Amino acid sequence: MSEVQELKAKDFKSDQEVRWCPGCGDYAIISSMQSVLAELGRDKDNVVMVSGIGCSSRFPYYMDTYGFHSIHGRANAIATGVKVANPDLETWVITGDGDGLSIGGNHMIHSLRRNVNLKIILFNNEIYGLTKGQYSPTTPLGQKTKTTPFGSVDAPFNPLQLALGAGATFVARTLDVQPKHMKEVLKAAAAHKGAAFVEVWQNCVIFNDGAFKAWSDKTVRDDQTINLVAGQPMIFGAEQEKGLKAEGCHIAVVPAAEASIWDPTVDSAGPAFLMSQLDKDPSMPRPFGVFRQVEAPTLDELIHEQVNEVTEKRGTGKLEDLIYTPDAWVVE
């Protein structure tokens, strides 16, 4: 038996120089990821990082695991092939708002619908960074970018709602400036059996600096955000004095004592959807944490179960049986 070596976060760093802009939110995400994999005791030979194209997608090169930096928008499809081919591999998808929601939107919804056992981390900076500052499918209406010089007229996606609508079994949101929270969310995603969708608010210091400042800045964070914790009351505020209460299809701000208990494991995606709607209401805090976490069979396990069932029923097929079928005839 080989000796099991406990790996540290630094063991998950590749020897390649990281080339994100100084101050980029990506640094916090990769260091959280490296810590989480180490803390979970993962074997780096058994982890695969698959990415598409964009700033975030350089991620696999900086991780000392197996990695596949692919083409724009296709990470989910490639990762599906990896996972189905070998379900034993812990497979992560690293993507961004352009890569995963625009050019790769189709693969995103279908991999969530199929519940492929992938951990999908979507870096949302609400801008195209690598192409230097064009609007993305999450850029808010009215924002001026290089391709919307007079303000964007392109209504954005809410990534959480897209994932919920596609039937994702795990949906969460975290942010780059709260590494502790991010690590918790990444660990929950890693523990989930099935497609786990994690939106990470990630600040692009060059092309969209401060996009999330109105909520994420230390000075306002307590009042402007709320952390959803399973089994706990939904409370927020500097003194944790405020709460959210679900009243029919509405969410109301109430004193902390009256807050509803958050439960991401209910059958209905309704509560999660309701919470994601808060993004639209400037008087409401922006929610973070795990929105939805339900169990369902995964595509990769269903495929292999079916293969096993058919093999059990029909026996292991031999090449000869494929070629020499009963309708063949012999010429002497």
Next chain:
Amino acid sequence: MSTELIRQDDVTIRFAGDSGDGMQLTGTQFTDTTAKVGNDLATFPDFPSEIRAPAGTRAGVSGYQIHFSSHDIYTPGDAPSVLVAMNPAALITNYKDLQPGGIILANTGAFTDKDLAKAELDSNPLTDGTLAGFRVIEEDINQRTIEALEGTSLGKKDVLRCKNFYTLGMMYWLFSRPLEPTLEWLESKFAKKPELVDANSRALKAGYNHGELLRLFQGRYEVPKVEDVPAGTYRNIMGNQALAIGLAAGAKMAGLKAFLGSYPITPATDILQYMSLMKNYDVITCQMEDEIAGICTALGASFAGRLGMTTTSGPGLALKSEALGLAVITELPLVVVDVQRAGPSTGLPTKVEQADLLQSMFGRNSEAPLPVLACSCPSDAFDCAVEACRIATQYMTPVILLSDNYIANGAEPWKLPAMEDLKGFPVQFVTDPEGFSPYTRDEKLARGWAKPGTPGLAHRIGGLEKDSKTGNVSHDPENHQIMVNLRLQKVKNVADSIPTPPLNGPAAGDLLVVAWGSSYGAARAAVERMQKEGVAATHIHMRHLFPFPHGLREIFANFKRIVVPELNMGQLALLLQAEFPEFRFIKYNKVQGKPFQARELKAQFEKILEEK
């Protein structure tokens, strides 16, 4: 009194009817029975792209041609000697192809004024002289079928659905075929619906007896089985079926499990369907959300250590081109099958063309060479699928295998390979971490394949250029030149592993016909006919289109004229002209959604020989 038995060595029948008349089924049943009788055969199904075009119209005509013979044949036949026309539209769109003096069996039950109007006919071609010079046999097959099924529990509509089996019975009688194979097929096909077994069997037998009793035909034909057939085990096979079996076999011969990521597209869909049945043969299939996901899952599966495959047709190949480039730069094995159809765009989706050769060669951004090969006929599709798997795994490269609509749906007897002749080419994965680099190459220039999960070999691949030694991302100009050269040379090295194609005919002469893909049959038949007439003509078939096999230059030098017949505007000719500028390649091209006919090529070749 027995009917006169006339011996014929070579017959071509075309069944034509409305797309709801079951002509494809009639044709395939006639084919299976004919194969079992021991004739050589080739078939050509020809159907519209609409599943059910308006009934009775010219657009809705579906045809199935079978050529069967007492000797070796290569094509589904040029001009049918017998045409079965189930309605006026089928008659009017097909009779011109018939041989002079050929037999037409017309179902008069479908020649009412209304039927004629649907076929846009002002008068009845059976009576207005249109069919002068043919032997027309009129029979109300609708009525005969109703009579034969009197007392059945089926409604009138279902009774009439059996008319194709009545017709099949008549043809079995006319060409002295046994009924048993079809009767057995009906038993197993409708095992759970005994009333359908009964009705169709009765219709089949009634049609057969009818031939005997009613003396519609002047004589009955016998097409003796092929006598000099090489000994062995045979089965009747269609191109797509052979590809599916070949892909599964190829993966097994590489010692790998197969993964097919695909998206339904005519005429390639059957391959996905056949392979979906092979779950207990180490084959996983995923019908993905689109063509791009089809190839991307396959590539991901190859990265993870399976043999990734994807199947498509021309428009789908276009969508896959970016991922193909990724497969080229990551140097992972991948088999891409393109069952070509007439284009551009949606084009004629159920008709044949071989116009994706240049797309296969060059349809990617930048320098992205990959091996391209094409199969020639349904049975060759098996060998080519295995060959594509061999090249992909031995050279760590994506490979494009071209088939086409004509091969996909055509059928012929396949002499099954002896199992001991299917020599494996097992893949050796890299497992040793000592000095590991993802781009360490073997003597063929293939890089090592280290699959995720292997201890100590964690590495990153991707679409950015990599350093030729370390495998890390590199933007170094010199290194890029080195990597582009290496990837090209690796693909060119495939030529060292393939034989020079054999010549069908003398090694020197007046004419060399260079054919590829499904033009094989017509080209070979045309050349053999010319040879019998004393012409110094030779045929060579090109299975490998990139890289070309060694030895072609020496062959070309021995012929006065070289002609390249293709169902495109001259794509192979262009490649040959570029590679061998010292020779002149005469083009003969056709893009009508139809295969070449042997007589057409022969006439063309003769014309070329006459030119100064």
